[in-house]
Structures are given as C-alpha cells and as structure tokens.
Amino acid sequence: MIAVQDLRITFGKGTAIENKALQGVDLTVANGEFVTVIGSNGAGKSTLMNCLTGELIADSGSIVIGDQEVSRWNAAKRSRLVSRVFQDPLAGTCENLTIEENLALAHSRGTNRGFGRAINNYKRELFRERLSRLRLGLESRLEDKMGLLSGGQRQAVSLIMATLQPTKTLLLDEHTAALDPRMQAFVLELTHDLVEEEGMTTLMITHSMGQALQFGSRTVMLHEGQVVLDVSGQERSKMTIHDLVDMFAKVRGEQLDSDSLLLG
Numbered sequence: 624m625i626a627v628q629d630l631r632i633t634f635g636k637g638t639a640i641e642n643k644a645l646q647g648v649d650l651t652v653a654n655g656e657f658v659t660v661i662g663s664n665g666a667g668k669s670t671l672m673n674c675l676t677g678e679l680i681a682d683s684g685s686i687v688i689g690d691q692e693v694s695r696w697n698a699a700k701r702s703r704l705v706s707r708v709f710q711d712p713l714a715g716t717c718e719n720l721t722i723e724e725n726l727a728l729a730h731s732r733g734t735n736r737g738f739g740r741a742i743n744n745y746k747r748e749l750f751r752e753r754l755s756r757l758r759l760g761l762e763s764r765l766e767d768k769m770g771l772l773s774g775g776q777r778q779a780v781s782l783i784m785a786t787l788q789p790t791k792t793l794l795l796d797e798h799t800a801a802l803d804p805r806m807q808a809f810v811l812e813l814t815h816d817l818v819e820e821e822g823m824t825t826l827m828i829t830h831s832m833g834q835a836l837q838f839g840s841r842t843v844m845l846h847e848g849q850v851v852l853d854v855s856g857q858e859r860s861k862m863t864i865h866d867l868v869d870m871f872a873k874v875r876g877e878q879l880d881s882d883s884l885l886l887g
C-alpha cells in the first residue's frame with residue numbers, strides 16, 4: 624500500500640523562483656493496485672515519485688509504504704520497499720558492469736551485505752531464468768557489459784531488476800518514453816505481466832492517454848501539485864481517449880483540439 628497525505632514541497636522558498644511543486648497531494652493506492660498517472664509538464668509527477676523514493680524529503684505531509692511511515696527515511700533505507708524505473712534507460716543501471724553484476728546489485732538492494740556483486744551459482748541460475756522470459760537471448764549474455772544493450776533491452780532488464788527483490792512497490796517514471804513503438808509495446812506488455820505476477824503496487828507516469836487507460840485499473844491526474852482527477856471502475860472502463868484528453872484540456876483551461884488528441 625502507498626498512502627500519501629497532504630504532501631507539500633516548495634522549491635526555492637522565499638526566492639523570486641519559489642515553486643510550490645506539491646500543494647497537498649492526497650493519494651492512497653491499495654496493495655496490488657496499478658495506477659497510471661498523467662499530468663502536464665511541471666504538474667509534479669516526478670517530484671511525487673522523488674518524495675516516495677526519498678530522493679526528496681517533503682516539507683510536510685506523510686508517506687506510508689506497506690505498513691511503514693517512511694516520511695523521514697532516506698533513499699537508501701526506502702530502497703528496501705520501493706523500486707523505480709526511469710525514462711532514461713541509462714539511469715537505473717551501470718553501463719560498465721556486466722548484466723549479471725547489475726542483477727546481483729539489484730538482488731542485494733536494501734541489504735547491508737558488502738559484496739552485492741558477488742555471484743554464486745544459485746544467483747546465476749535465478750538471473751538466467753528471469754532473463755529467459757524476455758526472449759531476447761540475454762540469458763546467454765550474462766557477462767556482457769550493460770552498456771552494450773539497446774535502450775529497450777536495458778529497460779526490460781531494469782524491470783527484471785525492479786522485481787528481483789520483494790519490494791512490492793514499483794514506480795515507473797515514463798519508462799517507455801524513450802523507446803521506439805515496437806520496444807515500447809514489448810516493455811509495456813512485460814510491465815503488465817510482471818506487475819500482475821508479483822502483485823506489485825504500481826504507479827506509472829505516462830504522457831500517453833492511450834496507455835493511461837489501457838494499463839492498470841485506475842488513472843489519476845496531477846495538476847499544479849494536486850490530484851485533480853481520479854477515475855476507476857466502470858467510469859474508467861467506459862472512458863475513451865477523447866474523454867480523457869477533454870478532461871485534461873478542461874483542467875488546464877484549454878479547448879480540446881485535434882493536436883492534443885494526437886497525444887493519445
């Protein structure tokens with residue numbers, strides 16, 4: 624479970640560039656729920672994720688992950704509970720380490736063991752088995768450097784890494800935005816399957832209205848640092864991309880135009 628209450632953060636407080644990025648976010652996500660998050664540029668989506676992972680400590684408000692109140696925990700401590708996959712395929716992995724070394728680091732995340740990269744036969748078999756489901760042949764390339772993989776392959780491995788630990792909370796920050804359409808579809812399908820199999824509580828930021836409605840069971844919209852729309856159930860299943868883009872435009876005080884529909 625994720626429970627965020629009245630979360631607020633202001634950047635550059637008291638300066639000419641003061642920016643109230645989160646202005647009282649309230650959001651509760653049940654165990655195993657998959658929520659898509661939309662909102663225009665600067666709405667506060669990544670800031671919310673940064674506050675959930677502990678990269679940023681909010682000025683006020685509370686965050687509960689699982690059954691732990693983590694508001695004051697640092698990022699290292701929270702990594703036991705939360706996994707994140709970024710938009711940039713280079714961001715979540717080490718390109719100079721091998722595929723298996725990256726997986727080994729992910730496997731030991733949140734533990735205090737000093738030799739996270741140490742690999743034994745048990746781990747190697749586990750990594751091979753997890754990678755083989757990607758059907759990209761990566762299980763036979765365990766000793767290749769991560770930097771040799773394409774963006775899509777790296778995102779697929781990042782997802783496997785995110786599910787190696789029983790963290791149960793998965794944050795996806797536009798994780799397919801940098802991929803070509805074919806790889807995007809592949810990684811989204813993989814996301815759907817892994818989330819379902821592992822029963823992970825998931826937040827997925829996307830700029831695609833189509834993806835926002837297609838994946839998960841609930842969609843929330845952030846605007847100016849607040850949740851302004853929260854749809855699920857029948858209301859969501861009846862919703863078209865046109866409806867969602869229309870709502871998006873209304874929140875921003877704009878007219879729906881054909882250009883914005885292309886965003887779908």
Ligand SMILES: Nc1ncnc2c1ncn2[C@@H]1O[C@H](COP(=O)(O)OP(=O)(O)OP(=O)(O)O)[C@@H](O)[C@H]1O
Pocket residue numbers: 634635642644662663664665666667668669670671
């Ligand atoms: N570390 C920071 N220091 C100062 N301002 C920041 C910082 N991080 C974010 N901001 C500002 O906070 C606001 C919200 O940014 P955020 O990245 O959360 O938006 P977003 O909804 O993820 O947008 P996008 O869709 O463009 O990624 C923006 O105005 C941004 O410039």
